[in-house]
Amino acid sequence: MRVSNAAALILLALPLFAETKVFTNFTLIDGTGKPAAPGVSMIVVEGKIQAVGPAARIKAPAGAEIIDCSGKFVMPGIINSHGHVGATLDMEQGPKFYTKENVEKQLGVYASYGVTTVMSLGTDMDPVFEVRAEERATGRPKFARVYTAGRGFTLKGGNPPDQGMRYAVASPEEVAPIIEKLARQKVDMVKIWVDDNFGRGKKVPPEISSVIISEAKKRGLRTAVHIVDYQDARNVIDEGAYALAHSVRDREVDQALIDDIKKHNAWQIATLTRELSTYVFAESPAFLSDPFLTRSVSPVVLQTVKSEKYRSAMRSSRDFARNHELLTMAEKNLKRESEAGVKIAMGTDSGPPARFQGFFEHLEMELMVESGLTPMQVIVDSTRNGAEFLGAKDLGTLERGKWADLIVLDKNPLEDIKNTRTIQAVYIAGNKVN
Numbered sequence: 001m002r003v004s005n006a007a008a009l010i011l012l013a014l015p016l017f018a019e020t021k022v023f024t025n026f027t028l029i030d031g032t033g034k035p036a037a038p039g040v041s042m043i044v045v046e047g048k049i050q051a052v053g054p055a056a057r058i059k060a061p062a063g064a065e066i067i068d069c070s071g072k073f074v075m076p077g078i079i080n081s082h083g084h085v086g087a088t089l090d091m092e093q094g095p096k097f098y099t100k101e102n103v104e105k106q107l108g109v110y111a112s113y114g115v116t117t118v119m120s121l122g123t124d125m126d127p128v129f130e131v132r133a134e135e136r137a138t139g140r141p142k143f144a145r146v147y148t149a150g151r152g153f154t155l156k157g158g159n160p161p162d163q164g165m166r167y168a169v170a171s172p173e174e175v176a177p178i179i180e181k182l183a184r185q186k187v188d189m190v191k192i193w194v195d196d197n198f199g200r201g202k203k204v205p206p207e208i209s210s211v212i213i214s215e216a217k218k219r220g221l222r223t224a225v226h227i228v229d230y231q232d233a234r235n236v237i238d239e240g241a242y243a244l245a246h247s248v249r250d251r252e253v254d255q256a257l258i259d260d261i262k263k264h265n266a267w268q269i270a271t272l273t274r275e276l277s278t279y280v281f282a283e284s285p286a287f288l289s290d291p292f293l294t295r296s297v298s299p300v301v302l303q304t305v306k307s308e309k310y311r312s313a314m315r316s317s318r319d320f321a322r323n324h325e326l327l328t329m330a331e332k333n334l335k336r337e338s339e340a341g342v343k344i345a346m347g348t349d350s351g352p353p354a355r356f357q358g359f360f361e362h363l364e365m366e367l368m369v370e371s372g373l374t375p376m377q378v379i380v381d382s383t384r385n386g387a388e389f390l391g392a393k394d395l396g397t398l399e400r401g402k403w404a405d406l407i408v409l410d411k412n413p414l415e416d417i418k419n420t421r422t423i424q425a426v427y428i429a430g431n432k433v434n
């Protein structure tokens with residue numbers, strides 16, 4: 001009697017018309033790093049994974065929608081741990097383009113590529129908070145989930161210029177009120193740029209970055225830092241930075257830095273495609289004609305980056321030769337850090353002009369494999385690790401209790417990482433993305 005009462009209570013606790021979907025009979029790459037498992041099915045109720053396991057053991061509840069995934073590969077949605085949304089229109093970037101519509105449109109582009117979560121790192125205006133609030137109200141957005149650092153910090157009169165999208169500070173005293181504002185906005189992270197543009201400008205000095213990081217910490221906020229140089233990486237890690245938002249690019253990393261990063265339990269984001277984008281268009285890369293790219297890029301942008309004018313401007317840039325070397329260095333450092341057990345999250349710095357949202361994340365994964373990481377490592381860095389980096393407990397892997405953010409692929413990405421591009425469908429919280 002007691003048993004049946006308990007059973008009745010459990011039945012009553014279930015929503016009467018819970019939306020239930022069952023994805024059947026696929027090969028699962030769950031994002032944890034576990035080997036791929038063939039013949040798996042998954043029950044998704046109201047957008048969350050209720051059960052996942054061998055197809056024979058997964059019974060579809062009555063009334064469930066069945067999504068036959070026979071012959072397909074299913075992996076978690078990709079998490080881009082360093083992107084930018086809302087500030088770019090074609091080849092221009094600035095706060096005047098920053099609208100809710102533009103943010104949502106770009107999050108839609110990311111989602112269409114299977115990039116279901118994006119950390120927008122430091123160039124966000126107020127509309128981002130409205131988009132984020134609406135997304136989190138339901139947990140089931142129509143486009144990629146956005147995380148934001150709001151406006152990041154640069155040095156007044158230094159590099160990069162604030163462009164109306166960053167806070168330019170001249171002294172440590174100016175920091176606390178800004179951090180207070182960011183905390184009120186509940187930013188997901190704080191961002192600092194420490195970059196003197198190859199010695200041509202001034203960068204945020206340690207006496208300011210240390211205060212930003214510690215003031216952020218006081219309010220429970222983590223700080224990601226844009227660095228280029230080894231010494232700046234050492235400094236900000238010692239100051240308590242949570243992440244290096246780019247690779248060290250002026251020299252090879254060494255054991256001292258690696259030990260430091262690991263001691264502080266900090267993250268590395270490599271942004272290899274950001275380096276590639278500084279020179280590759282001079283060489284007319286084949287990907288500019290790849291339908292997987294061109295379907296999402298405006299004809300104006302394609303025409304511009306393919307034009308002789310744009311290419312020759314890039315070729316004659318005084319940093320052209322150096323930019324090649326920076327990518328090589330970044331790849332070498334990524335491999336060394338990954339092998340040494342530094343936590344890596346995949347990030348691209350996509351979003352600014354000609355840094356193509358969605359496409360670049362797939363290209364980044366390819367470059368990470370070229371750097372010497374295995375496809376499995378790269379997938380974990382792009383899924384589970386991204387979620388851990390963000391502190392998003394219900395994202396990143398396809399396990400019971402998580403949101404069903406997933407990509408259905410025609411081909412196995414563990415055989416060739418480029419197979420992440422064989423997208424058959426993308427789901428966010430169990431809803432199919434257009």
Ligand SMILES: [Zn+2]
Pocket residue numbers: 082083084121349
């Ligand atoms: Zn960036």
